[in-house]
Amino acid sequence: MANEPQVRMSLRTRLRTLYEGQTDAADRFRYGLLAFDLLTIAFLITTSFIARSTHTETIDAVIGVIYLADVAARLWISPRPLRDLVHPYGLADIAVVVSLLAPLYGEGLAFLRVLRLYRTLHSPQTLRQLRQDWPFFRANEGTVRAAINLVIFVFLMTALVYELQSPVNPKIATYLDALYFTVTTLSTTGFGDVTLTGETGKLLAVIIMIFGISLFLRLIQVMLRPSKVDHKCPTCGLRRHDHDAVHCKACGTILNIEDDGAV
Incomplete structure (x- = not known):
C-alpha cells in the first residue's frame, strides 16, 4: 500500500512522456493516435453507405472505449484537468464518446470525431514531430497547414450535412451525397441538383460558403506568397524569414536557420 502513490505517479509520468515527450516511443505513440483518428473517420464514411448492424x-463501441481511455489519460496528466474538460476540444471529445457508447442519444454527434483530427494535427508536439521527420512539411509548413485546415473543414461540414440531413432529406442518402453538396457549395458552383431542406439546411449552406471560401482563399494566399520559415530572431523576435536569410530583415541580427542543403 505504501508504494501505491509511487506506482500511480510513475504511470502518470510514463503517460505524460508518451503524450508530450520527445522520445522515439512518444513519436510512435502520437503517430499511432493520428493513424487511429484517420481510421475512425474512414470507418464513419464507409458505414454511411451501408445499413447499420450489430457489427458496426x-x-x-470499441472506438468509444478507446476514445474514453484517451480522454481520461489526457485529463489525468493535465495540470489543469477541469479547464481542459470544459475547453471546446474537451467538450467535443466527450460528445464523441457519448455518440459512440450511447448512439441512441448521441448518434448525430458522430461527425465531431473529425475535430479530434484537427486537434491532433495542430498540437505543438505533433507539429514539432512533423517538422523533424518530414523535410517537405518543414519547407512548406504554411501551405500544408492551410491545405489541412481546408480538408478538415470539408470533411467536418460534409459529416455535419450528412448527420443532420440524411434522416430528413432524400437527396442526402450517403456521405458521398453530402460531400458532393459541400464541395459544390464551397466552390460556388451550385449545380442545384442537391439542396438542403429546412432552416438548418440553409444555415449550413451559408456557413460552408462563408468559412469554406475564406479557407480556400487563405490556401491560395499562402501558396502564392514567397516561401518563409518559422525561425524566431533572438533579438527582435521576428518569427518568419526567407528560408535562405542570413540576417534578420528587421534588426540585422545574424540568424542560424537550419537547412538541409537541398536546392
Whole structure:
C-alpha cells in the first residue's frame, strides 16, 4: 500500500512522456493516435453507405472505449484537468464518446470525431514531430497547414450535412451525397441538383460558403506568397524569414536557420 502513490505517479509520468515527450516511443505513440483518428473517420464514411448492424455498433463501441481511455489519460496528466474538460476540444471529445457508447442519444454527434483530427494535427508536439521527420512539411509548413485546415473543414461540414440531413432529406442518402453538396457549395458552383431542406439546411449552406471560401482563399494566399520559415530572431523576435536569410530583415541580427542543403 505504501508504494501505491509511487506506482500511480510513475504511470502518470510514463503517460505524460508518451503524450508530450520527445522520445522515439512518444513519436510512435502520437503517430499511432493520428493513424487511429484517420481510421475512425474512414470507418464513419464507409458505414454511411451501408445499413447499420450489430457489427458496426460493436466497432463503434470499441472506438468509444478507446476514445474514453484517451480522454481520461489526457485529463489525468493535465495540470489543469477541469479547464481542459470544459475547453471546446474537451467538450467535443466527450460528445464523441457519448455518440459512440450511447448512439441512441448521441448518434448525430458522430461527425465531431473529425475535430479530434484537427486537434491532433495542430498540437505543438505533433507539429514539432512533423517538422523533424518530414523535410517537405518543414519547407512548406504554411501551405500544408492551410491545405489541412481546408480538408478538415470539408470533411467536418460534409459529416455535419450528412448527420443532420440524411434522416430528413432524400437527396442526402450517403456521405458521398453530402460531400458532393459541400464541395459544390464551397466552390460556388451550385449545380442545384442537391439542396438542403429546412432552416438548418440553409444555415449550413451559408456557413460552408462563408468559412469554406475564406479557407480556400487563405490556401491560395499562402501558396502564392514567397516561401518563409518559422525561425524566431533572438533579438527582435521576428518569427518568419526567407528560408535562405542570413540576417534578420528587421534588426540585422545574424540568424542560424537550419537547412538541409537541398536546392
